[in-house]
Amino acid sequence: HLPSMRTPAEMIVGLVLCPCGLLLTLTGTLAPSWRQVSLIPDQPRDVVWEQGIWDICREQQSTHDRLCGQADELGYFEEVPVRVAQGLMPSSLVVTLVGLVVAALGVRCWQPEPRHLVAGVAGLVLLLSGLMSLVPSSWYTQELWALPAPPGSTLSVGYSLVLSYLGSCLEILGGLALALSFHHCCKE
Secondary structure (H helix, E strand, O other), rough: OOOOOOOHHHHHHHHHHHHHHHHHHHHHHHHHOOOOEEEOOOOOOOOOEEEEOEEEEEEOOOOOEEEOOOOOOOOOOOOOHHHHHHHHHHHHHHHHHHHHHHHHOOOOOOOOHHHHHHHHHHHHHHHHHHHHHHHHOOOOOOOOOOOOOOOEEEEOOOHHHHHHHHHHHHHHHHHHHOOOOOHHHOOO
C-alpha cells in the first residue's frame, strides 16, 4: 500500500473553517456590540448605546462621535447571561487555539501520512470550543429583551452577537469535519 500524498478533504475543510471561526469569535468577543439600545428617553434621538460583554459605548450617529467606557448604571454587567459570556467566550478562544495546534500535529504538514487519530481528537476539541461559544451567544439572544435597559428604549441585536454565532457554527462544522478522521482509524 503506497501512501497517498493528498491531504484528506475533511482535514482541509476543518483547517479552513476553524481558523475562520476563531477570527469571527474573537471579533465577536472583543467588539462592544452584542446589543444596541436606541430611542433612549431623555437623550437625542440619534444616540445609540452599544452593549458588549466587556464595554458599553455611546454613539451619536449624526456626528459619529463615539465614547466607550460608559458607566453601567442599570446593572447590565451583573446579569447572569453577560457574566457567563464573559467566562465562556475567552475560554472558547483558548480551547480553539489548543484544538488548532493539535490539528496541525495531526494533519500531514511535514510527514508522508496524516495522523488520523490526532486529527480526530483535534476535531472533538474544536467541536467543544464551538459549543462553548454557542451557549453564551444563544443564552444572550434568549435574554436580550430581559436584560436591563432604559424604559421605552428600542433594543436590537448587535453585529458582535451575529459574528459570535457565525464563528461558533464554523468551529462546530470544522470540528465535525476533522472528527471524520476517526473513520480512517477504524479502516486501518
